[in-house]
Amino acid sequence: MKEWGYSILKGRQIDFENNDFSISRFVELHEPSFSWCIGCGSCTATCSAAKFTDFNPRKVNLLIQRGEIKGIEDEIAKCMLCGKCQLVCPRGINTRNVVQNIKRAISKSYAL
Amino acid sequence: MVLEGKKRVWEDYQKEIANDHYFYVRSCIRQTFFPGSETTFLRIMKNDLGKDVFEDARHTTCTGIGYHTDIVPLETTMTVIARHFALMTEAGYVNIIPSCVTSFGLYTEVLETWKHFPEIEEKIREYLWKATKREFKIPENLVHTSDIIYKFRSQIKEKSKVSLINKRTGEPLKVVEHIGCHYSKMFPTSGVGGAEFPSVLTGMIESWGGSVIDYPERRHCCGFGFRQYLVMANRGYSVSNSKKKFESMRPFQPDFIVANCPGCSMFLDRWQYTIAELEGVTYDNRGMGIPVLTYEEMAGLVMGYSPWELGLQMHQVSVEQLLDKLGIKYDKEQKYRGAKGQKIGEPQKPQFLIV
Numbered sequence: 451m452k453e454w455g456y457s458i459l460k461g462r463q464i465d466f467e468n469n470d471f472s473i474s475r476f477v478e479l480h481e482p483s484f485s486w487c488i489g490c491g492s493c494t495a496t497c498s499a500a501k502f503t504d505f506n507p508r509k510v511n512l513l514i515q516r517g518e519i520k521g522i523e524d525e526i527a528k529c530m531l532c533g534k535c536q537l538v539c540p541r542g543i544n545t546r547n548v549v550q551n552i553k554r555a556i557s558k559s560y561a562l
Numbered sequence: 563m564v565l566e567g568k569k570r571v572w573e574d575y576q577k578e579i580a581n582d583h584y585f586y587v588r589s590c591i592r593q594t595f596f597p598g599s600e601t602t603f604l605r606i607m608k609n610d611l612g613k614d615v616f617e618d619a620r621h622t623t624c625t626g627i628g629y630h631t632d633i634v635p636l637e638t639t640m641t642v643i644a645r646h647f648a649l650m651t652e653a654g655y656v657n658i659i660p661s662c663v664t665s666f667g668l669y670t671e672v673l674e675t676w677k678h679f680p681e682i683e684e685k686i687r688e689y690l691w692k693a694t695k696r697e698f699k700i701p702e703n704l705v706h707t708s709d710i711i712y713k714f715r716s717q718i719k720e721k722s723k724v725s726l727i728n729k730r731t732g733e734p735l736k737v738v739e740h741i742g743c744h745y746s747k748m749f750p751t752s753g754v755g756g757a758e759f760p761s762v763l764t765g766m767i768e769s770w771g772g773s774v775i776d777y778p779e780r781r782h783c784c785g786f787g788f789r790q791y792l793v794m795a796n797r798g799y800s801v802s803n804s805k806k807k808f809e810s811m812r813p814f815q816p817d818f819i820v821a822n823c824p825g826c827s828m829f830l831d832r833w834q835y836t837i838a839e840l841e842g843v844t845y846d847n848r849g850m851g852i853p854v855l856t857y858e859e860m861a862g863l864v865m866g867y868s869p870w871e872l873g874l875q876m877h878q879v880s881v882e883q884l885l886d887k888l889g890i891k892y893d894k895e896q897k898y899r900g901a902k903g904q905k906i907g908e909p910q911k912p913q914f915l916i917v
Contacts, residue, residue, distance in 0.1 A: 456797040
């Protein structure tokens with residue numbers, strides 16, 4: 451193909467009509483505190499995994515709630531389940547259970 | 563009472579458009595992109611409507627492209643525009659009508675600046691005098707040429723030979739209208755219908771029998787944006803904007819797009835080729851793309867002018883599909899012939915876009 455010197459950028463519009471909310475629905479069902487998140491980022495600030503990788507629990511939460519779950523399996527695999535995020539969460543979200551349920555939803559070991 | 567209220571409010575969205583005696587200023591780029599448009603405007607105004615339109619060959623660029631790419635300083639732009647006003651004054655006219663939406667926006671911007679900062683106007687008058695020994699009067703009426711066609715849409719309808727109706731189905735053609743950002747987004751009161759309800763193209767389309775598509779990204783920029791387009795590495799921003807619009811309008815299956823801005827007409831037409839080559843996508847059902855017209859070309863077709871005299875062979879997306887729907891007869895052999903019947907050469911065929 452001809453070299454154009456530029457490419458068409460993908461839009462950053464959130465497509466709520468076509469995004470996949472199966473993980474979000476599953477996690478909210480099994481760990482209702484998942485929906486209490488206010489996106490403060492305390493979890494990411496204290497995250498042990500984030501110190502060594504680009505893991506970002508706040509971003510993962512946001513993307514799942516938007517239904518943008520492409521690549522989420524690799525992201526959530528970076529969590530070491532240390533639970534420090536749970537200690538600092540101002541909303542008292544059971545973050546470890548959230549992570550466990552995200553992994554369950556991804557592995558399809560559930561019935562919606 | 564409610565209707566009266568709405569009518570009263572709608573009056574605030576109207577603007578004064580002079581009835582005759584216009585000083586016409588051409589666009590830098592339209593004569594290259596869509597070379598028949600400005601000629602068609604003059605033909606309609608002079609021959610069909612009998613209006614007095616004057617143009618001066620000494621008119622130059624308004625520097626809009628240089629100004630919006632941060633190359634030309636504002637004072638220089640103002641002085642160049644002041645010279646245009648001087649040419650108008652010398653010719654004895656008070657109504658100026660730029661063909662380009664960017665020029666229109668820039669003229670408006672300059673006049674607004676002078677209104678609020680008279681000391682700048684004085685400074686520019688001094689610059690102009692030092693540079694050219696010219697003086698000028700502020701135009702009494704500044705409107706875009708699409709406003710003029712909008713004003714006379716009913717007279718054009720009376721003289722029309724073609725309606726924007728699908729001859730096969732009898733249904734009104736579905737038209738996407740696209741207003742240039744510099745027409746009324748910078749100074750809302752300078753456009754018919756303001757920035758919220760720009761009706762300059764809608765008025766033409768509906769008067770001539772077509773129906774307007776109201777799609778989600780209707781008021782989105784076409785993506786031209788001087789900084790985006792002029793630097794090759796940034797052109798992805800430009801084409802992405804157009805693609806967003808195409809994707810939004812595709813479900814409504816438009817018959818054609820009409821725009822009142824040089825850049826919008828150019829890019830909504832040419833980017834369809836680029837998107838097809840880069841991604842193999844077109845936005846119609848037949849792989850031919852959506853034809854794009856300027857408002858003068860649309861008016862010319864309605865008036866029954868020959869599509870090849872209008873310069874429609876210069877479009878990237880083939881217009882024959884639209885001409886067939888309108889029931890306009892055309893000679894395929896004449897498409898790439900000049901005014902004297904000589905061959906003017908044919909463009910190469912795209913790989914994906916069917917022409």
